[in-house]
Amino acid sequence: MIDSFIEDTNRAKSKEEAYQLFKTALEYLGYDRLIYCYATDQTKINRKAEFGIVTTYPDEWTNYYSQSNFMDHDPVVKQLFKSDGPFAWQSILEKQKLTKLQHKIMHEAEDVGIFNGVGVSVHEGMDVSGFGITSSYKRAEPDKDMLAKLNFLAFQFHEVYSKLNYLPPTEAPCQLSPREIEILHWMSEGKSDQDIADILYIQHATVRYHIKNIFIKIRANNRTMAVVKAIKMRLITPSFIGTLFHNQQDYI
Numbered sequence: 001m002i003d004s005f006i007e008d009t010n011r012a013k014s015k016e017e018a019y020q021l022f023k024t025a026l027e028y029l030g031y032d033r034l035i036y037c038y039a040t041d042q043t044k045i046n047r048k049a050e051f052g053i054v055t056t057y058p059d060e061w062t063n064y065y066s067q068s069n070f071m072d073h074d075p076v077v078k079q080l081f082k083s084d085g086p087f088a089w090q091s092i093l094e095k096q097k098l099t100k101l102q103h104k105i106m107h108e109a110e111d112v113g114i115f116n117g118v119g120v121s122v123h124e125g126m127d128v129s130g131f132g133i134t135s136s137y138k139r140a141e142p143d144k145d146m147l148a149k150l151n152f153l154a155f156q157f158h159e160v161y162s163k164l165n166y167l168p169p170t171e172a173p174c175q176l177s178p179r180e181i182e183i184l185h186w187m188s189e190g191k192s193d194q195d196i197a198d199i200l201y202i203q204h205a206t207v208r209y210h211i212k213n214i215f216i217k218i219r220a221n222n223r224t225m226a227v228v229k230a231i232k233m234r235l236i237t238p239s240f241i242g243t244l245f246h247n248q249q250d251y252i
Contacts, residue, residue: 022157039128046167080121080130086151089117120154
């Protein structure tokens with residue numbers, strides 16, 4: 001079952017397909033409830049922290065959990081930050097002294113049919129993800145072999161789902177000063193550094209200083225690239241670019 005799960009998930013074309021394969025594999029092992037969360041922002045895939053990315057927990061529970069802000073107090077979530085791998089929820093109840101609110105969270109979860117859970121944490125640098133894998137009917141505490149199987153399935157799913165859930169970073173808006181935009185405009189009109197200095201009644205060296213800053217902010221290597229990128233970013237709308245490639249001596 002493990003081998004086929006690896007092969008099938010590696011071939012998954014969508015997040016939904018990977019999730020269904022994971023869900024089916026867990027049900028085969030007797031676990032019909034799961035929840036997958038980003039406990040912290042995920043820098044590797046450019047995603048924000050999120051509770052219940054995918055879940056088969058009852059809707060009334062997840063809604064109530066979120067509205068009550070239980071994630072900040074949930075002992076299972078706190079354990080995700082301490083552990084790197086699988087752990088039985090029962091071990092938390094036995095080894096840790098829980099607050100009244102934490103007892104409330106655990107008992108109310110049982111009231112909606114979430115029993116004998118297993119947590120699996122995934123640590124990647126400062127990024128922490130986690131799983132809650134449970135049964136809707138009472139069963140014995142999982143042994144080491146079962147924990148190992150659940151751990152492997154969860155890690156494989158996380159790896160595949162992360163690749164499918166990658167969000168390309170958006171380029172931050174470029175912050176140019178009014179003077180820099182003004183100089184960019186005259187650059188687009190083919191004006192030389194000295195022409196711009198004369199038009200704006202400023203020193204030639206000042207123009208060069210602003211152009212260097214423009215290059216840094218726009219990530220351009222020369223005047224032409226700076227103007228083209230500025231137009232594309234809608235920082236300027238030149239009326240005439242007929243002499244854009246003029247004044248090659250002004251390149252920096």
